[in-house]
């Protein structure tokens with residue numbers, strides 16, 4: 001039994017820590033928190049808690065609790081987790097065990113024989129058992145009574161912790177309670193590789209058992225529990241063991257919003273914790289290469305298989321004894337403040353977000369993370385790098401710039417133990433991130449180091465392959481095609497080669513349609529100049545956090561102005577904005593439940609803004625990847641969301657192409673619109689357009705005037721109408737008259753628009769008709785208020801109605 005084990009280790013009866021050197025830390029303050037553990041910690045075979053023997057588990061216990069538990073263990077019975085009493089436990093702890101030696105010494109089989117031979121003894125035992133139960137019941141009653149009294153008179157501050165944690169009064173007798181000290185930075189590093197197999201968070205009663213066995217260190221588990229991440233997502237559970245235990249390179253493809261950031265973030269943090277604990281700044285935990293001359297294809301196939309168990313892997317250390325003294329010096333320097341991991345992202349906003357996710361997961365570790373990206377002052381970022389963060393999340397451009405300038409911390413990138421390229425397919429697109437190629441040359445320059453680095457390659461569209469472009473298809477005449485479409489395997493192989501990664505575990509869990517299962521997709525057909533009307537209709541009819549994607553910066557600017565005049569408070573986001581404003585707008589959007597973000601594809605990838613309800617493609621995206629990523633800003637983490645693609649006749653070709661690449665077999669359904677309200681919508685939008693034009697005219701005249709005025713002053717000239725408006729004779733000047741007229745017109749249009757905007761477009765309670773793809777008009781159901789039904793619900797209802805209509809049509813055809 002564990003009792004004897006504890007006594008053996010600590011003759012004084014004081015349980016020791018697992019290293020055997022220190023006493024269990026005494027609970028000094030009330031801020032120690034209870035962590036509830038399900039089931040038994042100690043069982044008959046000393047390994048009742050997932051193979052951990054009692055002492056290992058007990059090291060975090062309150063000594064008072066351990067003492068009292070041991071006492072209780074010796075003089076009362078312990079029941080097993082299912083509530084049935086183990087015979088061995090019963091006999092050992094039974095009060096009458098001393099007077100019944102033969103019973104306590106016998107095992108189950110012998111008992112059975114004895115019982116059948118001596119029925120009278122059995123009866124006696126049954127009687128004793130009944131008495132014991134009676135006593136236990138009495139004790140329970142007493143405890144209940146005590147608790148009631150305690151509640152009536154709350155414990156005073158002076159009450160000792162010992163009595164507070166006595167299992168007899170605060171805890172059920174069949175449960176141990178793990179005590180956790182108040183959070184401190186040191187704690188995380190103290191026991192980094194200790195996985196908490198079962199953890200029920202105190203605050204939210206979260207059962208974290210589903211994370212068990214993935215190899216996640218306790219401090220990270222604690223941070224995950226705090227974020228209420230009760231279970232790993234599919235991509236996480238499929239990649240974490242291979243990455244943490246197996247130290248494999250990972251090539252992961254999973255739908256948008258499926259938790260890919262933590263799928264690489266957790267292994268990087270866990271790996272750094274391990275390296276730090278070993279105080280080994282330059283060594284790398286990496287799976288050995290499979291021996292033998294295997295082709296890349298064979299290796300690729302093999303890596304779809306389960307990762308070998310950790311004990312079968314021979315961990316490779318980067319620090320070899322045989323290396324020369326120069327290398328030793330270099331390593332010593334690196335050890336002092338190593339740069340362990342580099343995460344590369346295509347956009348600045350994504351760099352900030354990934355950094356934030358890593359910081360949250362690393363909350364109870366001492367790992368520091370920094371984001372380095374363009375658009376902010378170089379000096380500021382150099383200051384950040386002087387603090388030597390262990391993880392740098394960066395965009396390739398600024399990283400390369402600082403590296404070339406000789407930044408000391410970034411010059412360690414050649415030695416990084418972990419490299420992640422997020423949104424990889426975008427990053428390796430030809431002509432996009434030339435700096436990435438330069439960085440890869442540096443990172444892969446030393447073959448030995450390259451082999452030791454653990455790599456992570458992730459994207460939602462990693463395995464999306466395209467049809468051949470038109471010009472190639474045209475040249476594919478005759479029997480033998482000149483060009484063939486790239487297969488998924490070929491795409492992966494070329495990525496592996498290009499990035500210099502080795503034998504990765506490939507996890508592709510994207511569905512054939514590529515978008516999230518919880519996403520409702522739809523489209524809206526209209527003329528090009530009607531798009532504004534429908535967009536305004538949508539945001540008015542379906543309030544909620546919405547992102548509108550455009551194909552160009554000019555389009556974003558125009559819509560931002562127009563919707564600003566329509567009082568929709570749009571937040572633009574595009575590459576020509578100053579970085580601070582970009583981040584500010586994102587922040588505002590995040591904070592506003594009715595926010596309207598109008599963006600280019602700079603916001604298409606990776607951005608994780610909670611509760612985005614709608615994504616509008618104001619223009620058909622140029623690539624299917626863009627469609628998938630734009631749409632992926634909604635319906636994230638199992639939430640529901642909708643996309644509406646606005647299509648004008650000129651965009652049909654792009655839509656068909658997209659539809660083919662995404663292997664769709666059915667057309668996207670039409671989003672239901674009530675034409676009845678379009679009149680009011682058009683009136684407002686047209687007025688706003690007028691106002692925009694007039695304001696622009698006024699601004700132009702003003703700037704022209706300003707220019708003339710400035711030059712007139714410089715040349716000491718007097719130009720009629722431009723110099724001074726105060727003179728009465730100048731009032732007659734045609735320039736001034738024109739300007740005054742413009743202003744008056746602008747004021748009157750603005751007044752009209754404000755009056756209209758003050759009226760609601762959608763009355764309380766209305767039903768409407770909307771056209772189906774066949775042109776038939778269907779009666780939409782009553783949407784009582786503009787807040788009554790969400791766009792997703794409206795769309796789902798419309799889909800259902802369309803199905804019914806189709807059925808009826810087919811029925812009529814059959815009967816005819």
Ligand SMILES: Nc1ncnc2c1ncn2[C@@H]1O[C@H](COP(=O)(O)OP(=O)(O)OP(=O)(O)O)[C@@H](O)[C@H]1O
Nearest residue numbers: 229231232233256257258259260261460606608637
């Ligand atoms: N295990 C988990 N349980 C619950 N939520 C999680 C879990 N892991 C991650 N999340 C949350 O899910 C959301 C989406 O995660 P993340 O941004 O990593 O998705 P992604 O797959 O990288 O998406 P994208 O392809 O768009 O970049 C985030 O808000 C994240 O905090």
